Amino acid sequence: MPKIAIVDKMHQDGINLLKKNPKFECEIIEDLSKKNLISKLPDFDGITLRRGKIDSEILQNCKKLKVISRHGVGYDNVDTNFLKKNNITLLVTGTTTSTSPAEHIMFMILNISKGKDLYDRSVRNGKFGAIMHMKHQTFELFSKKILIIGFGRIGRKLIKKCLGFEMEVYVYDPFVDKKIIESFGGKKVSNLDDGLKVTDILSLTVPLNKETNNMINMKKMKMMKKTSIIINISRGGVVNEKDLNEALEKEIIYGAGLDVFEKEPPSDENPLLKNKKVLLSPHAATFTKECVSDMAIQTAQNIIDFFDDKLSDSMIVKL
Numbered sequence: 001m002p003k004i005a006i007v008d009k010m011h012q013d014g015i016n017l018l019k020k021n022p023k024f025e026c027e028i029i030e031d032l033s034k035k036n037l038i039s040k041l042p043d044f045d046g047i048t049l050r051r052g053k054i055d056s057e058i059l060q061n062c063k064k065l066k067v068i069s070r071h072g073v074g075y076d077n078v079d080t081n082f083l084k085k086n087n088i089t090l091l092v093t094g095t096t097t098s099t100s101p102a103e104h105i106m107f108m109i110l111n112i113s114k115g116k117d118l119y120d121r122s123v124r125n126g127k128f129g130a131i132m133h134m135k136h137q138t139f140e141l142f143s144k145k146i147l148i149i150g151f152g153r154i155g156r157k158l159i160k161k162c163l164g165f166e167m168e169v170y171v172y173d174p175f176v177d178k179k180i181i182e183s184f185g186g187k188k189v190s191n192l193d194d195g196l197k198v199t200d201i202l203s204l205t206v207p208l209n210k211e212t213n214n215m216i217n218m219k220k221m222k223m224m225k226k227t228s229i230i231i232n233i234s235r236g237g238v239v240n241e242k243d244l245n246e247a248l249e250k251e252i253i254y255g256a257g258l259d260v261f262e263k264e265p266p267s268d269e270n271p272l273l274k275n276k277k278v279l280l281s282p283h284a285a286t287f288t289k290e291c292v293s294d295m296a297i298q299t300a301q302n303i304i305d306f307f308d309d310k311l312s313d314s315m316i317v318k319l
Helices: 012-019 034-043 080-085 099-113 118-124 153-164 178-183 192-198 241-249 289-307
Strands: 003-007 025-029 046-049 067-070 089-091 145-149 168-172 201-204 229-232 255-258 278-280
Touching: 003 012, 003 034, 012 025, 012 289, 025 034, 046 289, 067 289, 080 089, 089 289, 099 153, 099 201, 099 229, 099 255, 099 278, 099 289, 145 153, 145 192, 153 168, 168 192, 241 255, 241 278
Parallel strands: 003 025, 003 046, 046 067, 067 089, 145 168, 145 201, 201 229, 229 255, 255 278
Antiparallel strands: none
């Protein structure tokens, strides 16, 4: 009977799917310290992984391990080189993590374009009439140009929402054919710099790797309009945080929205925490009741399907 470690508690719907399956023995591990994971994980055949980092030092002791099922689509918290060398399968929740993140991007765009909580605060603070005389910039989304970097599941959900606001959508993704992008109503950008020069809103939905690390830095921000905004819900490190803070302070760009950070949680010294031109959220783009349940169910179902030899190829990460 395969033993499954549920590393970091996920939604009960996913836990129940595994615990009520007579083919598996399960244990929830909530102490995510390296010391505890080194001690506990060698006993298991499979792992579901939400938070927590599983590196080669942990994995080298896991001689029985056959599969890791990620609670999400990112896997920068797993040593993929070790998995590849040791023929351990890595799975992701390929079909459940697109709607909520796409909505989160729109939440950030709308929040910034309409002055964040400016209007709400003005009413609560007794400045109902004074708001019309304040210096503030709000703007319509109608006819604005958005550049979507990364046209996977989230990007394809996002484009529909942007077109609903009658925005002009550009897409930069070297791995997606022009005809596919055009079939969704977008325009393919072959050169990133060309796209940055014309865009009003930049949205990033890419994995963190050698190509995307520090992808948006000061050099790139200086190409953008002074009225532009940057939204990053993908991974911290794709946008250079130091450069972003400086670009906002010097009015090189207008605003930004971040759901992810280079270090999570960000340190108290991170200047972006005090910068009022950036909207922040705690890596919460998938934190809707529907998404957390669906992700947990698919994380568990991937484990079940793997051992039943019924797994869809779309859930397997090609290492």
